[in-house]
Amino acid sequence: MKILNCPLNGPRNIQEFVWGGEVTEMPDPNRCTVAEWGDYVFLENNTRGVIREWWCHAATNYWFIAERDTSTDEILKTYPAGEVFTVRTDFEVPEEDSKG
Amino acid sequence: MPLALLKYGLSKTYPARRHFPSESDLKSSYDIVIIGGGGHGLACAYYLAKDHGITNVAVLEKGWLAGGNTARNTAIIRSNYLTPEGVAFYDESVRLYQELANDFDMNLMYSERGHFTLAHTDAALRTARWRAEVNKHLGVSSRVVFPDEIKEICPEICLDDDVRFPVLGALYHPPGAIARHDAVAWGYARGAMERGVEIHQNTEVTGLEIEGGRVTGVKTTRGTVKAGRVMQATAGMSGTVSKMAGFKLPIRSIPLQACVSEPYKPVFDSIVVSGSLHIYISQSSRGEFVMGGSSDPYGLYSTRSTLDFKEGLMSHMLELFPFLSKVKVLRQWAGITDMTPDFSPIMGETPVENYYIDAGWGTWGFKATPVCGKRMSQTLATGKVPDILKPFALDRFERFHQVGEKGAASVGH
Numbered sequence: 381m382k383i384l385n386c387p388l389n390g391p392r393n394i395q396e397f398v399w400g401g402e403v404t405e406m407p408d409p410n411r412c413t414v415a416e417w418g419d420y421v422f423l424e425n426n427t428r429g430v431i432r433e434w435w436c437h438a439a440t441n442y443w444f445i446a447e448r449d450t451s452t453d454e455i456l457k458t459y460p461a462g463e464v465f466t467v468r469t470d471f472e473v474p475e476e477d478s479k480g
Numbered sequence: 481m482p483l484a485l486l487k488y489g490l491s492k493t494y495p496a497r498r499h500f501p502s503e504s505d506l507k508s509s510y511d512i513v514i515i516g517g518g519g520h521g522l523a524c525a526y527y528l529a530k531d532h533g534i535t536n537v538a539v540l541e542k543g544w545l546a547g548g549n550t551a552r553n554t555a556i557i558r559s560n561y562l563t564p565e566g567v568a569f570y571d572e573s574v575r576l577y578q579e580l581a582n583d584f585d586m587n588l589m590y591s592e593r594g595h596f597t598l599a600h601t602d603a604a605l606r607t608a609r610w611r612a613e614v615n616k617h618l619g620v621s622s623r624v625v626f627p628d629e630i631k632e633i634c635p636e637i638c639l640d641d642d643v644r645f646p647v648l649g650a651l652y653h654p655p656g657a658i659a660r661h662d663a664v665a666w667g668y669a670r671g672a673m674e675r676g677v678e679i680h681q682n683t684e685v686t687g688l689e690i691e692g693g694r695v696t697g698v699k700t701t702r703g704t705v706k707a708g709r710v711m712q713a714t715a716g717m718s719g720t721v722s723k724m725a726g727f728k729l730p731i732r733s734i735p736l737q738a739c740v741s742e743p744y745k746p747v748f749d750s751i752v753v754s755g756s757l758h759i760y761i762s763q764s765s766r767g768e769f770v771m772g773g774s775s776d777p778y779g780l781y782s783t784r785s786t787l788d789f790k791e792g793l794m795s796h797m798l799e800l801f802p803f804l805s806k807v808k809v810l811r812q813w814a815g816i817t818d819m820t821p822d823f824s825p826i827m828g829e830t831p832v833e834n835y836y837i838d839a840g841w842g843t844w845g846f847k848a849t850p851v852c853g854k855r856m857s858q859t860l861a862t863g864k865v866p867d868i869l870k871p872f873a874l875d876r877f878e879r880f881h882q883v884g885e886k887g888a889a890s891v892g893h
Contacts, residue, residue: 382788395788399778401732415878422730422821422877426719428781450733451781 382453384435387460388442400434402427403445403464410474430456432464499666501673506680509706510538512860513698514713515685515721517541519550519661519846520838521713522668523853524860525677531854532861535676540700542684546665549716552815553846554738554772555661556751556762558595560622560653562611562888565871566824567618569851572868574655576850584667588659589765594633595656596625598754598800600645607887608651615653625652634750636801643799645757656751658762658770661846668853688724694833695725709860711836716816718839725832730877731818731840735776737789739812741804743767755889757796769807771797775817775843783814817842822882823889827856827872828865836860837874843889 382394402425407416425431428451435458436443445464447456512528514521517539528534557577559570581588599605608624615622626649627639639647669679680702689697689704697706712721722729744767753760758774773793776786790812798805818840820826825848826840838856841848855869865873871883 382786395777401779414880418878418880419728423728424719424730424732425728426731426733426779428720428733433778450779453780453782453784 384446384455385458386437386442387444387458389437389440392437396437396439398436398438400436400443403432403434410472499670503680504678506538506683506700506702506705511536511708513705513707513710514539515698515710516713517545517679517681518548518713518715519546519665519668519849520715520852522546522665522672523849524711524713524838524856525672526668527854527857528861529672529675529677531857534861537677538705539677539679540683540685540698541679541681544681545669545679546662549815549817549841549845550661550665552738552813553661554760554770555658555846556595556656556760557659557847558653558656559620560595560597560611560615560651560888562614562885563883564614564618565883566885566888567614567620569868570847571618571620573848573851576854577657577659580664580667580850584671586663586667588663588667590657590659591765592655592657593749593751593762595653595751596630596634596753597651598647598752599649599651600647600754600756604756605649608649611651611888621655622651622653625650634752636748636803637752638800638802645799658751658764660765664849685721685724690725690832695835709834709836711838711856711860713838715818715839715841715845718818722837725830725835727831729826729839730821732779733781733816734819735780735783735814736772736817736843737776737785737812737814738770738772739790739809740771741769741807742810744769744807752800754796754800757800759793759796759800761797761801768810769804775819781816783816785812785814823885824883825872826874827852827869828859828874830874
């Protein structure tokens with residue numbers, strides 16, 4: 381059994397978690413091009429080495445960040461997403477959508 | 481012992497022909513360089529020489545011939561996909577496979593077994609009906625069958641309804657087959673080399689020479705070679721190689737594990753898959769039960785084996801095949817798969833001129849070896865992507881034109 385240390389629930393069996401992929405920066409959806417949005421949605425760095433990635437503890441629906449080495453499967457550390465995302469992102473709604 | 485055999489054994493000049501000619505030095509320039517000496521790269525080299533007469537070709541392989549995913553898949557061949565694009569593509573592959581042993585004059589142990597995709601829910605049965613209709617429309621033999629007929633064709637399966645996930649029906653695909661995967665690669669390699677193609681093992685590509693957006697050469701651990709056109713066929717490491725060319729891919733590297741049992745007498749001649757239970761099984765020509773399950777739950781480049789995989793696989797396997805309860809697992813392994821968001825491959829042009837890609841082979845690469853080799857060789861020879869490959873272009877993700885095949889993936893994801 382592989383253990384993942386959840387910042388909220390402590391060490392748990394990794395089968396209780398869902399992987400959310402690498403933490404990447406989201407472009408502004410209202411201003412980026414279709415290709416840039418496609419890049420954000422589909423393209424992967426797919427890094428071999430230490431990456432910062434999203435995980436969710438399924439039972440408590442708690443999302444957090446882990447640092448893991450993708451060549452050795454060693455989990456280096458886990459911490460709440462709030463340590464990286466300190467500012468709330470508010471999306472402006474494009475005018476044509478807000479009329480709806 | 482027959483005298484001829486004794487003479488053969490004692491002969492100093494060993495009369496068997498060498499399977500592969502001995503290796504030569506790298507030349508300074510090739511018309512075409514193929515990165516990756518797996519099934520796909522070798523098939524492409526073979527068809528370049530055979531169909532297009534292009535033999536100034538080098539296949540560069542970091543390790544040894546077909547030592548990656550070509551040797552790690554579970555050797556299933558089928559064409560009962562979900563999208564018309566996918567069905568047309570894989571159907572051409574099955575037809576090429578059926579003639580391949582004659583082409584090579586070599587026994588590939590190609591064995592048509594009949595392929596069941598079990599349905600345990602109404603939703604799965606609906607997908608089976610959908611696939612059967614698409615398949616039938618495109619001339620692929622495939623139909624929905626129910627427990628009485630399943631039991632008739634495959635008596636080993638447990639169809640009791642006092643289990644967690646009773647079988648409601650299945651998609652049955654009679655041409656579903658297995659073949660010896662190593663032999664496929666060796667056949668392509670030998671056929672290519674006999675026609676003049678060079679295959680260089682232990683030759684790792686470390687970089688690309690790109691001038692004005694056009695590839696002109698390949699840097700390797702044995703020196704730099706000039707190249708007219710270059711193709712990467714390095715499934716499992718596609719992103720690492722594409723980074724040398726300067727572009728990202730919509731691919732996550734995710735391990736897929738499988739195992740085989742000790743050899744047993746031939747008792748099981750179907751291929752049975754359950755996408756809901758995440759299992760698939762067939763019995764190889766040498767009697768081993770070849771078994772696989774779902775992809776690993778997160779991205780990784782390590783080919784380690786896990787107990788989680790075995791536990792998850794066996795709990796469902798024994799429900800369907802209680803007779804396996806005394807069977808011992810002999811080997812377990814993993815391969816690193818290129819998972820794309822739409823469960824379809826990526827073939828054709830890239831942002832770099834004269835640089836072509838063959839990637840995104842997730843859990844469906846072995847069965848596509850002949851068609852991909854043939855059509856990519858056509859692409860490399862003419863510089864034009866044939867219509868059958870166009871839906872699988874890399875830029876479909878920019879255009880949001882995916883080819884959704886998740887419903888036809890046999891492996892659970």
